[in-house]
Amino acid sequence: MQNVLRRNDVEKATGLPRSTIYEKMAKGEFPKPIKLSAKSVGWLESEIIAWQKARIQQRDRVPA
Numbered sequence: 001m002q003n004v005l006r007r008n009d010v011e012k013a014t015g016l017p018r019s020t021i022y023e024k025m026a027k028g029e030f031p032k033p034i035k036l037s038a039k040s041v042g043w044l045e046s047e048i049i050a051w052q053k054a055r056i057q058q059r060d061r062v063p064a
Contacts, residue, residue, distance in 0.1 A: 004034070004042035013048055 005013065010021060024030035031051055033041035 003045040004036065005045050005048060006040075006042050010043050010048060014052070 007018060007021070010016075011018060014021070016024070021030060025032055031043055031047035033043050036042050
């Protein structure tokens with residue numbers, strides 16, 4: 001079973017505002033949500049964690 005995060009939780013976890021989340025999703029730079037009902041979506045916590053880890057790895061890369 002995976003945890004599903006609602007938008008407010010995703011904003012808190014990433015530090016990104018709503019507009020940036022949707023902008024990054026449109027560019028393929030952020031996980032896309034899953035549809036929960038006709039009017040609600042959520043993000044898989046595991047995908048948000050993976051996105052965070054990728055940002056940390058990107059930060060820690062040493063230029064060649």
